[in-house]
Amino acid sequence: MEAKRDKTRAGRLKLTAIVLMILAAAALGGWMLLNLITDPFGVFGDRLLGWWSYNETRNVQVAKFSYLEQHHEEFDSYVVGGPSAGAWDTQALNAVFNAKFYNLALNTQDMRDAEQYVRWLIGHYEVKNLVLNVTVDSAKAHAGDGRDVTEAMPCQLDGSSSIAYYVRYLFANPRYGLSKLRRIGADSIVPNSFDVFDAGTGAIDYSARDVEAIGAGGLEDYLESNPSFTDLPASAPLLGQRECVASVAAIRNLCEEAGVNLVVVAAPVYYDYLTRFSRKEVEDFFTALARVTPYWDFTSSPLSRDPRYFYDPVSFRTCVGEMMLARMFGGSSAYVSKNFGVYRTADSGAVQLWDVEEPDKAEYTVNVPILMYHHLSEETVSAAALDEHMAALAGAGYTSVTMADLRAYVERGTDLPDKPVVITFDDGYASNLEIGVPILEKYQMKAVIYVIGCSLGRDTYKDTGEPMTPHFTAQQAGEAEAGGLITIGSHGYDIHEVKGRDPDPIRHGVLQREDESEADYAAFLQGDCARFNEVMEPVLGRKADILAYPYGQCSPLSEILLAREGIYATVTTVPGVNTLVKGLPQTLRAMDRYDIEAMDLTGEELLDLLAEN
Numbered sequence: 197m198e199a200k201r202d203k204t205r206a207g208r209l210k211l212t213a214i215v216l217m218i219l220a221a222a223a224l225g226g227w228m229l230l231n232l233i234t235d236p237f238g239v240f241g242d243r244l245l246g247w248w249s250y251n252e253t254r255n256v257q258v259a260k261f262s263y264l265e266q267h268h269e270e271f272d273s274y275v276v277g278g279p280s281a282g283a284w285d286t287q288a289l290n291a292v293f294n295a296k297f298y299n300l301a302l303n304t305q306d307m308r309d310a311e312q313y314v315r316w317l318i319g320h321y322e323v324k325n326l327v328l329n330v331t332v333d334s335a336k337a338h339a340g341d342g343r344d345v346t347e348a349m350p351c352q353l354d355g356s357s358s359i360a361y362y363v364r365y366l367f368a369n370p371r372y373g374l375s376k377l378r379r380i381g382a383d384s385i386v387p388n389s390f391d392v393f394d395a396g397t398g399a400i401d402y403s404a405r406d407v408e409a410i411g412a413g414g415l416e417d418y419l420e421s422n423p424s425f426t427d428l429p430a431s432a433p434l435l436g437q438r439e440c441v442a443s444v445a446a447i448r449n450l451c452e453e454a455g456v457n458l459v460v461v462a463a464p465v466y467y468d469y470l471t472r473f474s475r476k477e478v479e480d481f482f483t484a485l486a487r488v489t490p491y492w493d494f495t496s497s498p499l500s501r502d503p504r505y506f507y508d509p510v511s512f513r514t515c516v517g518e519m520m521l522a523r524m525f526g527g528s529s530a531y532v533s534k535n536f537g538v539y540r541t542a543d544s545g546a547v548q549l550w551d552v553e554e555p556d557k558a559e560y561t562v563n564v565p566i567l568m569y570h571h572l573s574e575e576t577v578s579a580a581a582l583d584e585h586m587a588a589l590a591g592a593g594y595t596s597v598t599m600a601d602l603r604a605y606v607e608r609g610t611d612l613p614d615k616p617v618v619i620t621f622d623d624g625y626a627s628n629l630e631i632g633v634p635i636l637e638k639y640q641m642k643a644v645i646y647v648i649g650c651s652l653g654r655d656t657y658k659d660t661g662e663p664m665t666p667h668f669t670a671q672q673a674g675e676a677e678a679g680g681l682i683t684i685g686s687h688g689y690d691i692h693e694v695k696g697r698d699p700d701p702i703r704h705g706v707l708q709r710e711d712e713s714e715a716d717y718a719a720f721l722q723g724d725c726a727r728f729n730e731v732m733e734p735v736l737g738r739k740a741d742i743l744a745y746p747y748g749q750c751s752p753l754s755e756i757l758l759a760r761e762g763i764y765a766t767v768t769t770v771p772g773v774n775t776l777v778k779g780l781p782q783t784l785r786a787m788d789r790y791d792i793e794a795m796d797l798t799g800e801e802l803l804d805l806l807a808e809n
Contacts, residue, residue, distance in 0.1 A: 206353060228366050234373035237345060238262040239365040247383075248395035250376055254346060258365075261316075261350040264298070268321045271298040275398075276313060276447075277329025280303040280463050281337060282393070282400030284327065288518045292525050293325050293457075299398035304347070305333045307443035312353040313542045314447045318454045324725055325457045328447060331465055332473060332495065333510060335434040335481040345372070368510045382716060386752050405507055407755035411774045411783030418504050425503040431472035437481045445488040459524070460491035464516060467500040467552065471508035475550050482547040486540040492524050493540050493547070498555035499533040504777055519779055531609035531779045534559065559779040560609075564602065565806050566618040566767060568789040571665050572627040576793050579631045585792070586639040588799030589617060594806075596641040598683050599742045599765045602776060609778045617806070619643040619766065620789065622687055622744055624652060626666040629676055642681050646744035647673060649689035649728040655685070657697045658690075674735030686740035686763075689728040691721075693746075705749030718757055725761040742766070750786055754797075773809040 235242040238251030238259035243261055251259035264271075273295040275284045282301035290296040300317075302309055310328070317323050343349070345368050351361035368477050377572040379390050387401040394401045410418050419425055444460065451458040462482060470478065485491060499505050502650050505516050522528040523537040534555065540547065567585075589596070595613040602618070619636075623630045624647030632781035636643055650658055653669035668676075676682040703709055729739045743755075748769030758766065765784040772788035790805065797805065 222782065223664075230373045231368055232371050234376045236372040236376045237365060237368075239362065241266065245376070245380070247376070247380070247391070249391035249393045249401070250379070250383075252395065252398075253389075253391050253563035254372065255348065256301070256393070257309065257347070257349050257702055260300060260302075261313075261352065263395070263398075263548060264300075264321070271296045272322050272346075273297045274317060274323065275299045275301065275327045275329060276310045277303060277463075278310075278331060278334060279400075280331050280333075280465075281329035282398075283402065283507070283512055283514050284329065284399060284517045285514050286397040286399060288521055289327065292521050295325050297325070297327075297397075301329070301398065301400065305331070305336070307440040309349055309353075309444040311446050312349065314450055316353050318450050318456060323454065323456050323461040325459070326447075326451055328444065328458065328460045329711055330440075330444065330460060330462050330485065330491070331510060332434070332470060332478055332481070333581075335437045335440045335478075336432050336473075345369075349763050384753075385718060385756060386719050396502070402507065403756050403759075404752045406514060406782055407752070407759050407785050408782060410504055410780065410784035411776055412768075412770065412772055412788045414775045415502070415504065422503065422508070424455070424508045425468070425506075428469055428472060428509060434473065434477040434481055437477070437484065441481070441484045441488055444485060448489045458489070460485075460489050460574065461520065461524075462491055462493045462495045464494040464500050464505070464520075466503055466506050466509035467496060468723055470496055470500070471550065479547045479549055482540070482549065483545075486544055486547065487542045490514060490541045492520070493538045494520055494523075494536065494603065497536045497550040498553060499779075500552065501555055502777070504780060505533075511778070515779060515781060523549055526735060529608050531607060533779060554560050562612055562616065562776050563773045563809070564597070564612070564616050564618060564619060564776055565773045565809065566787060566789040567802075568767075568769065568791050568793075569619070569621045569628075569632075570623055570793055571625040574630040579635065581798075582632060583635050583638070584799040585797075585802050586641050588633055588803050590639045590641070592803050596643065598642055598643060599685070599784075600683070603764060603781075606776055606778055606781050616781045618752065620643045620685075620744065623648055624667045624673070626668045629668050629672060633676065633679070633682065636681050640681075642683070644683045644685050644742065645673070645676070646685040646687040646742075647732075648692050649731050651692075652731065657694075659699060660697050662697060670731055670735050677736060683742075684732065684736055685742040685744060686725070686728050686732075687744050688746060689724045689731070691746055705747040706745055706754050707749050707751060708753065714753070717753070721754065721757050722761060725758070725763075745769075748789075755785055772807075 232240060233244055236251065237255045239262060240249060241262055248263050249257060273293060275281050275297060279301060282299060284299055286297040286299055300313060314326065345365060351358045383391065387406050392400055448458060482493065506512055518530055519532055520537065521534050566568040572579060572582060594615045594617045596615045596619050597612055601612060605612050619641060621632060621643060624645060628645050650719055651667045653667060655664060655666040656662060657664050673684045677684050688706065690701065691706050696701050701709055701711065733739055739762055742765045743758060743763050744767045750766065750768060764781065767787045767789050769791055770788045771790050774787045776783045
């Protein structure tokens, strides 16, 4: 009897083991299927979701390789380097080189990884031009062995076992695939931490950083909102100098043998970050680099002293990349910072990077106040008050400038007159032309009038028919701009909604409504710009390129979308003076303005206000 019980028990244990094995196999199969379908690193080609910006953020080395395997015929030139290379704008490179660039910025500073990539590119694809991005971090980085799935290199490049490589990603932790599925619904036009790359170009998606308001508040506010410039990491010795230089030499040889045009660039870094390293080690590294290949050295210059030219201490802004191209190749009216860029060769001698003068901010920055008016009347700002303001400004030596003047300052370095001021009127009231223009002409003051497209020529609200303050017509707007003192800007076609006079739900200025999807909001804002241009382009001969936010409200999303529509400057209603910086077009975004009507100032009080700021 006991033997029978033992046999029965053994049978049950065997059956349990078989069931557990089946369940384990099913779970394992599901695990593998999840990783194969979601493909969170793009290793298997991501044929189902095709979310390359996400894959590249998880592991840029393997995802970009898989992407290029499918799309390499679209490109003939490449940017290669560590993370800071991600700021190179491929459109700007294409224009300079007459090429089709892909940005192959990696998440590793190890130049050996870049060498492996270049070897593959030249051996398997068409390559005409190669821009090699080098920084001081390239000399300290060693990726080493034993990298996990988020850091590994493709097996095709590092020579590792292909079977082990694919099995590793097939059996990767399922949380990677589940995370990708969860975040599909959270994807946005505004870049997220889980999809920082622009899949089509390979560059880092800095669209939100490139429209951030860094002109309002000045340098102190920028440092406060970007603590990476003050909380700098501890320095590390440059242990990889020889290996880095050897890899650059190998890349040079590969390009020479294949007839590839190689341009080596030592990218700028924030000066305080650079000086945390040993001066001798850094300068010896760049001296050794010059012995193996000529290169353009932007590492340290007066520009490097100002953190506003950087996203973080080692990542230069996209506009700085365009400045580098202007310095290297000329043929551009773009602003180039003082003493920016040195071409180094083996005959250049020892490199010296520490002796960089502190820049004179007056040479490349300017403070510009913007004044905001609306309807001119005895109840708001009277003709006499406006006359007093203009007389005070003219008498104190202020010169009115246009938004186009500000754009020329930041994009081309065209200097502004002493004591510049921008005068603006919102809404497009008839009184602006009837009362305002004669006073402006009297003192030869220029002004911007931001008009509401749907209110042009109306004296009643479009939806309710209620009386409203008369607005001038589109034709009158064109005639006013042709006179030379007035510039017409956009206050939106129909985004200036008023409670009780516009249908619910009311939009708060230009902001996205709570019940509105991002796609619907983008379509609305793009459509509003199109409707405004339909009305105004025939009389102005151009599309709207400047905009005043209704009620001053804006968001990163609205700024990104408007920049796509060609709007280069936006203004709010936040009081304050704006600091414009040559070479930084984002200092024209979300600029502050003084609401003169609300402040009820005399001419002298206006001058005191401007003098205080």
